[in-house]
Amino acid sequence: MINREDLLKNPVEDVALSDLEKYSDIVNVFDKIYGFSSEGIVRGSKILKEMIKDADLRFLSFTANLVSTGLRGLFADLVKRGYFNIIVTTGGTIDHDLARSFGGVYYKGSFDIDDTMLKDLEIHRLGNVLVPFESYGKVIEEIVRKFLPEIAKDKKEIPAYELLWEFGKRISDSNSILRAAYEKKVPVIVPGIVDGSFGTNLFIQSQFLNFKINLFEDMRLIKDLVFSCKKSGALIIGGGISKHHTIWWNQFKDGLDYAVYVTTAQEYDGSLSGAKPREAISWNKIRPNAKHATIYGDATIIVPILAASLLS
Numbered sequence: 001m002i003n004r005e006d007l008l009k010n011p012v013e014d015v016a017l018s019d020l021e022k023y024s025d026i027v028n029v030f031d032k033i034y035g036f037s038s039e040g041i042v043r044g045s046k047i048l049k050e051m052i053k054d055a056d057l058r059f060l061s062f063t064a065n066l067v068s069t070g071l072r073g074l075f076a077d078l079v080k081r082g083y084f085n086i087i088v089t090t091g092g093t094i095d096h097d098l099a100r101s102f103g104g105v106y107y108k109g110s111f112d113i114d115d116t117m118l119k120d121l122e123i124h125r126l127g128n129v130l131v132p133f134e135s136y137g138k139v140i141e142e143i144v145r146k147f148l149p150e151i152a153k154d155k156k157e158i159p160a161y162e163l164l165w166e167f168g169k170r171i172s173d174s175n176s177i178l179r180a181a182y183e184k185k186v187p188v189i190v191p192g193i194v195d196g197s198f199g200t201n202l203f204i205q206s207q208f209l210n211f212k213i214n215l216f217e218d219m220r221l222i223k224d225l226v227f228s229c230k231k232s233g234a235l236i237i238g239g240g241i242s243k244h245h246t247i248w249w250n251q252f253k254d255g256l257d258y259a260v261y262v263t264t265a266q267e268y269d270g271s272l273s274g275a276k277p278r279e280a281i282s283w284n285k286i287r288p289n290a291k292h293a294t295i296y297g298d299a300t301i302i303v304p305i306l307a308a309s310l311l312s
Contacts (some may be wrong), residue, residue: 014073014175020308040295049257060084065090073175091196104135122297144201159217173203233258239273247285
């Protein structure tokens with residue numbers, strides 16, 4: 001019989017860009033190999049480097065599952081270093097970032113652990129990451145109950161990105177995405193912000209505080225940023241709403257000038273998540289002359305390689 005202590009031994013640790021400095025030339029290895037997926041890594045790295053130099057609006061788009069891993073600290077570092085100046089993500093990103101910022105610990109597990117047993121042991125499973133009950137929902141509920149009343153005291157209606165800055169301001173964890181976004185005044189756009197524990201707790205507290213989030217102001221901000229930029233580019237990791245929101249708004253300026261997709265989704269089923277950049281060209285979301293690449297692979301492997309290459 002496996003007990004709880006046996007499973008919750010090894011915490012997931014965040015990675016920083018400084019951890020990748022000795023791998024900064026790794027893309028040169030893939031350039032020599034070149035065949036198959038290596039080409040995508042090489043092309044993606046070159047496009048990202050040019051995008052960071054040339055584009056004044058640089059999107060970092062990713063899905064929440066990655067924030068349960070050590071990529072969380074890497075995303076925060078990419079913001080702190082100024083590589084990206086707008087984030088588009090999903091509701092669970094806020095959940096995981098807040099939970100881990102305020103004492104929640106996630107652990108290394110396995111895809112093959114019995115889930116009925118995990119439920120009995122009060123452990124959530126996110127792929128091969130183990131999340132104890134007490135490290136997730138309870139932490140987020142307490143954070144919202146603690147901070148929202150003082151935020152709502154002066155602001156009864158607030159854009160979601162400003163609300164996230166308010167929470168980021170109250171975080172001391174250097175690996176926090178929200179803290180990095182607050183410090184650099186990088187807006188975090190979460191079109192599905194109510195889809196998760198944070199959003200649910202906002203709703204519950206709004207019943208007592210007469211508090212509202214104004215998503216139209218988030219749309220106004222992203223619209224203004226897109227319309228006023230000279231060139232835009234995006235690193236889009238995963239699919240779903242964060243990918244679509246990023247490319248959707250760029251159609252109004254005739255599309256992204258640079259785009260790098262990191263994905264495991266395929267295009268055969270017609271899903272947005274699996275659609276390649278060439279399909280986005282038909283929707284005016286990526287320019288016909290844009291520089292773009294699709295890299296197929298697990299983001300926990302591909303993203304550190306791309307990040308390391310930015311240091312060279």
